[in-house]
Amino acid sequence: MKLYTQNLKAFFDIRPSTQKVLQSVLNALQESPNQDSIYLPWFFCEDYSKKHDLKVSRTSFHNAMRELIEKKFLAESEEPNRFWINPHLVFNGKRMAFVNEYRRKPSVTGDGHLERELPFD
Numbered sequence: 001m002k003l004y005t006q007n008l009k010a011f012f013d014i015r016p017s018t019q020k021v022l023q024s025v026l027n028a029l030q031e032s033p034n035q036d037s038i039y040l041p042w043f044f045c046e047d048y049s050k051k052h053d054l055k056v057s058r059t060s061f062h063n064a065m066r067e068l069i070e071k072k073f074l075a076e077s078e079e080p081n082r083f084w085i086n087p088h089l090v091f092n093g094k095r096m097a098f099v100n101e102y103r104r105k106p107s108v109t110g111d112g113h114l115e116r117e118l119p120f121d
Helices: 005-012 016-030 042-051 058-070
Strands: 037-039 074-076 082-085
Touching: 016 037, 016 042, 016 058, 042 058, 058 074, 058 082
Parallel strands: none
Antiparallel strands: 037 082, 074 082
């Protein structure tokens, strides 16, 4: 998981209770590498909250999720409790590895000359 530091202000421009829920969002994101969305029902957040002594109520969870959607950290999907992650703030996996490079090996032509690679094929 990667966070874009240029958008770090957005992480501090949310309520403290939302920051607690965001921790469970980021945890869910880490547990599902290379995914564009997370599945996060209340009871996942509740378990995470208890485990890390965050004290997040069910009402706080739903209010925080609403704020995260309003501030475009997340977007709702058609599937209940599934949320799309905003790739401008955070992404999960190796998103930057989208270009594969292939290079031909130099070969010797019939007349004995070395065939050279061109920089832009």
